[in-house]
Amino acid sequence: xxxxxxxxxxxxxxxxxxxxxxxxxxxxxxxxxxxxxxxxxxxxxxxxxxxxxxxxxxxxxxxxxxxxxxxxxxxxxxxxxxxxxxxxxxxxxxxxxxxxxxxxxxxxxxxxxxxxxxxxxxxxxxxxxxxxxxxxxxxxxxxxxxxxxxxxxxxxxxxxxxxxxxxxxxxxxxxxxxxxxxxxxxxxxxxxxxxxxxx
Numbered sequence: 001x002x003x004x005x006x007x008x009x010x011x012x013x014x015x016x017x018x019x020x021x022x023x024x025x026x027x028x029x030x031x032x033x034x035x036x037x038x039x040x041x042x043x044x045x046x047x048x049x050x051x052x053x054x055x056x057x058x059x060x061x062x063x064x065x066x067x068x069x070x071x072x073x074x075x076x077x078x079x080x081x082x083x084x085x086x087x088x089x090x091x092x093x094x095x096x097x098x099x100x101x102x103x104x105x106x107x108x109x110x111x112x113x114x115x116x117x118x119x120x121x122x123x124x125x126x127x128x129x130x131x132x133x134x135x136x137x138x139x140x141x142x143x144x145x146x147x148x149x150x151x152x153x154x155x156x157x158x159x160x161x162x163x164x165x166x167x168x169x170x171x172x173x174x175x176x177x178x179x180x181x182x183x184x185x186x187x188x189x190x191x192x193x194x195x196x197x198x199x
Contacts (some may be wrong), residue, residue, distance in 0.1 A: 016043035016054060020065055023058070024129055054117070066120045074128070086186055093185075094178040096158055100166035101174065103147060114140035118163065126155040154185055 022043035026035045035058060041051050055061045073095045082088045099121065129151045140147060161181050165172070172180070 013052050018046060019051060019054065019061060023061055023065065027169075032058075046068065061122050066103075068101070068122060070095075070121060070124050074101055082128075082132065083135050084129075086182070089185065090178055090182050092125070092128060093158055093162075093181050094174055096162045097121075097165060097174040097177055100162045103166070108164055117157070122155055122159045125158055126151055129155055155192070157181070157185060 019040060022040050023035070026043060029066065030039075037048060037051055040061070044051075048063055051061075055064070056101050067175060074092075077095055078088060078091050082091075130147070133147045133151055143150065158181060161177070165177050170177075
């Protein structure tokens with residue numbers, strides 16, 4: 001890579017960092033609906049064309065921030081490579097709980113969680129679980145319930161409980177809640193998985 005390309009790459013990374021940082025600051029001050037592209041670019045001290053060179057709208061920026069944060073949590077906490085084991089499932093559940101806890105702290109107090117935030121995380125959970133299930137060395141026919149159905153049910157269960165837990169006054173810690181969710185899911189999975197669920 002030549003020096004000119006390195007400088008462009010640095011400028012791109014800097015612009016993205018400034019746009020994300022500015023957006024997160026604004027989310028603490030205002031409702032998402034009232035944040036404009038101009039607000040974001042003014043705060044980041046970049047022009048609108050820079051914003052549109054990276055994102056189609058503020059929803060695309062929000063989606064990137066959500067997914068990046070969630071992926072960073074996964075990378076830092078899950079063993080690599082991860083597979084379908086009880087301990088990995090517990091870690092995944094706890095990551096989801098911590099993620100929603102943080103999102104509620106980042107958002108403006110009067111704002112409810114955006115459907116975009118919900119959709120992004122549920123899709124990420126389902127993708128991880130599907131990759132784990134595909135590593136299990138058995139055929140699709142050996143599962144009592146199709147893998148995609150099982151993955152959807154588990155991902156929505158984790159996601160749904162995490163949303164409710166993060167929005168209410170929390171009587172259980174993330175670890176306690178993770179253990180409760182894990183117990184419900186693994187008791188059901190033990191009967192569905194041909195060889196049981198490994199620790």
